[in-house]
Amino acid sequence: MKSYVSFIESKRAEMQPAGFTVERDSLHASLFDFQRDLVRWALQRGRAAIFAGTGLGKTRMQTEWAMNIHQQTGGDVLMLAPLAVASQTIREAADLGYEITMCRSQDDVRPGLNIANYEMLHKFEPVLFDGVVLDESSILKSFTGKLRTELIESFAFTPYRLACTATPAPNDYMEIGNHAEFLGVMNRTEMLSMFFVHDGGETQKWRLKGHAEDAFWRWVASWGVVLEKPSDLGYPDDGYILPPLMITDHVIGVEGEPAKTLSQRQRARRETVAERVAACAEIVNATDKPFLVWCDLNIESEMLTAAIPGAVEVKGSDKPVHKEQAMLDFAAGKIRVLVTKPSIAGFGMNWQHCADMAFVGLSDSFEQVFQAIRRCYRFGQTSTVNVHMITSSREGATAENIKRKESDFRKMVSEMVQYTKDITSETVRQADRDVAEYTPERPITIPAWLRSEKFAS
Template identity: 90%
Template sequence: MPPSGFSVDRDDLHPSLFDFQRDLVHWALRRGRAAIFAGTGLGKTRMQTEWAMNVHRLTGGDVLMLAPLAVAAQTVREAAELGYEITMCRSQDDVRPGLNITNYEMLRHFEPVLFDGVVLDESSILKSFTGKIRTELIESFAFTPYRLACTATPAPNDYMEIGNHAEFLGVMSRSEMLSMFFVHDGGETQKWRLKGHAEDAFWKWVASWGVVLEKPSDLGYPDDGYILPPLNVQDVVIEVPGEPAKTLSQRQRARRETVAERIAACAEIVNATDRPFLVWCDLNVESEMLAAAIPGAVEVRGSDKPAHKEQAMLDFAVGKIRVLVTKPSIAGFGMNWQHCADMAFVGLSDSFEQVFQAIRRCYRFGQTQPVNVHMITSSREGATADNIKRKEADFRKMVAEMVQYTKDITSESIRRAERDVADYRPARPLIIPSWLRSEAS
């Protein structure tokens, strides 16, 4: 995809940005339509805000930022630290000149054609939405000149997520991507694998519009301040009568039948300390019982009003709430809770990505303490910590391979000082038709 953006002087970007952040913003502005796949805590909020502000300065038009619930308010606060104002909106009537932000669910109340730029924050959650909303986003901003998608590094084998981003940015449709680089395996519609000869070409293509990094050194920058403390994932297995579950339905039944035992074990751990604690659950009954068993705990459920969800998550972030009880599907994306270094899973989702993202709310760059994760299960469910660690290791290995494929291309592109434009070298003199010439000429 040829660049469709504009160039700014790096020195004109906000001085608080780190070198790698400044270069990524410079690159994304030059591309015009780009994706930043960056590890949690690398400052995507600051980068996307600086990008949006420069689009506004160039065009004089408005920029709409879309974010998960509560993340929008968090973004407004972080922007204020840069000296920028972002208007929180619920409809087009609330939009003010400059930068505006809303939740994804509110998109239908806006007129996308009125914006010169759009930012998708935590854009990987689009795959959690219905196909209708995903299609609406792609179609709504198909003619928006400047587009930026920011999210954590994708699962390297989640090609649909990469395809969704390419389609949103107008690079290539997902179906075109699949037919060009992939082969379909058997009858399962989701089973696609890269063609043997296409792997290098595919990642080179991704690197032409997206950048992938887990840490600054992936692109040749120092990792000062970006070394994570230890992550301690511990199994807390409650012994209960019964045979170990062998199927998904048996495991789900075991969870329902051992709620009381798991709640008691979690409450004992959480009530033994006065530190901030984040408790993840999977069932509504778990959430209710946890809130009752842990003094001062605040419960956030899917059925709660958006205002309550948002306020509770923000209150937890600033320390007004010590213990927050919720589900990864509700608060597992986007929130920065580095003030908390202790969490427990009382019910586990079968989605590794949800568990992975939930842990990353606290275990992210900026965290200064070792993070302790308690995986509370019954003996009928089996130990889960080793399984999580194995999947984490597999994920890290795959991300490292993905970074390796793209790092040289993106590093060269990001550090390039000149704008990517084709030189015009005329082969013959310009001849102006007589009817265009003035009489004076």
Template identity: 55%
Template sequence: MDTTGIAAPLRDYGLFPHQRDLAEWALRRGRAAIFADTGLGKSRMQLAWADMVHRETGGDVLILAPLAVAEQTAEEGQSIGVAVTHAREGADVQPGITITNYDRLHKFDVAHFVGVVLDESSIIKHHAAKTLQTLLDAFVATPYKLCATATPAPNDWTELGNHAQFLGVRSRAEMLAEFFVHDGGDTQTWRLKGHARQVFWRWVASWGAMVRSPADLGHDASAYALPPLNVHQHSVETEHNPAHGLFAMEARTLMERRDARRNSLVERVRACAAMVNADRQPWVVWCDLNAEGDALTAAIDGAVQIAGADDAETKEQRLHDFAHGKIRVLVSKPSICGFGLNWQHCARMAFVGVTDSFEAYYQAVRRCWRFGQSRPVDVHVFASQQEGAVVANLKRKEQDAKAMADAMASETIGAVKENILGRAKEFNLYEPQRRISLPAFLEAA
């Protein structure tokens, strides 16, 4: 179903120039993805987009968000004069913009809405996931669609293909058939055709804007300079088990690292709790195992845990209380609340067990280290000696991710600027340095 975009002038929502450019472009498209790095204001952009769709069409718009982000977005809307109804049931829907959590989608009549926004839309990156198919089926006929998430990992073709399919641009299978080939006999590994690279990225940039900084669109980025991020590793000693050999060897495989974490759980929790208890500042303490979360909550004064087994209402209330200063120390996993939340009031963070996903670690850190943070952010990683140089490994992954993102940006930024800002006509002015001399036969004529 083709959608006519909205060309009406954007109202004044207090947007920064790069936010206005992206919101206006997404409106002109009707169906688009804003891949903007953390802290660039995706919430405000999607609110402006949703409000304009509602005003111009007269229809209602649904925003789907991760747990507890719904309330945060409604508060953001209030700050810019956009009314947003935080609904938990279909009966709560009011004319205009409604926001709810992804896990409550089944309680709403999606046919009622002319527009939908997927906040933190990386939720659809796994093409075999039930959530993706539910969203594809639910909004296949929705005229206006917007996806908003951080810049996808370079070479994550599945995430790009799923976004294109959700937006109705092209199916994932069609994208793979046109631009990719199989690598060997592995049907899960796809490689971008060499001759199609430029065409592919220009196609992506026609519906998805990848922006890492306001400077990518030619705007001043000085306001987005973040305070220092200080990452510290604390290695704890554990008693060596002779059954594992004469000497304690550094863990190398995933299973060995998990064993090292389990064996050092008591020591890591004790070291972290001592640091957090000696400081009265707000803290976020991330764990990787359920046992870590339970032990940290018991050892840290006033700590409150958000666990996977908690119901949605309990999770929302505890996230609200932490964001508003009613809880000093929050204990949880990056997979539960490592996406979309703004915790600039907190500048202390600890990882007592680091996930093997660099994306999850990076997103967890960016809950506090983001635009609006006024203090240096200190991140403390507690690991056993057997786990080796965890922070050094994280920094290596960070450098690799940056190098890949730089390469992707070089492929896309020209096309993104052209699509968002329009192509500027180029002139090659001729300034003669001497008078022209005509041939004799022309002079005779």
């Protein structure tokens, strides 16, 4: 008769590597040591996620990973990215000596590496690719979203999968679960039942079981790498120390009582557009440096573009070609001032050439503000980044609130890194099979009916 220990042994969650081994020195020589080790680890896993801070070179790592998949299999790899980020990726790949084909449909695909915007996914045949890369894979965050479901279902049988994004909020378990599901590690429902308990009546509120926290992060570390800087994995931080970030409140005095509710705050924003736009224009027009102006309302965008000579507006209704070209021209220095929304350009772009920005209208999403700031405040930035938060007295000061949320986020990320870094530091240097350990601490009595011959085999 099987013992209980052997029964548990048969139920252990084994997450075996599905990739192949390459020599570290065979990877592109321009990659930093930590980048080469992460690429090697991701190739060994076959299906993996890299959660890395902005500016750590995710584009170079995912390109090197994709090229090795192509060389190993002889098949094609599809890279998916947000608008304008695809062109940026092609340029960075050229620096490595690699060619990536920009595609709008399956008809454009060429042997090797291909890239498309997420919006074009429905025009491709995922089954024809041996590998897929999701750039800015936080797009999987929405666990009810149509695109999230389409991505998971479309690539469920793709042999090699890589997801790359910035470090997720440690308590954003749905994003982590969606990544695990995309990679074929475990579906979100199984993850929740194994590691979490439902917290109250809200369907999105889940918390880790008290005894499962360590096991959960060990599980995450078996298929995902989490780091904010190279030293998180034991590498030197040379070149990865960020300059200062200065967030300044500009509170414009206007008549009226401070808003207390969301609807009152939104009304205050609409009724104080002229004052806030004038304050921003004064700041931007006083310098000839590159400037990034973020807004939240269409009227803010229109008035800012009119008030700042030479400013170029990118709005949601613009054609994709205009959006992409404007963002690339700003990166190239052809445009001095770009006016847009975090929801349009707040993810993926590298604008370290710019160290000055202003928020004339703020959404209530901390993540959008956080990501928008990181278009400029990222590794590779050499100047102090100045962020101007322009609000009216009816809205209240925002800088302190942003700083508080930033501090809370950093604290949570630090805790997540602490949980995973020892495991990750070891596994990025050698691919090991990771299994959930079961160590019995007390004897268990097996009921007589289970000891019968009927159930003994």
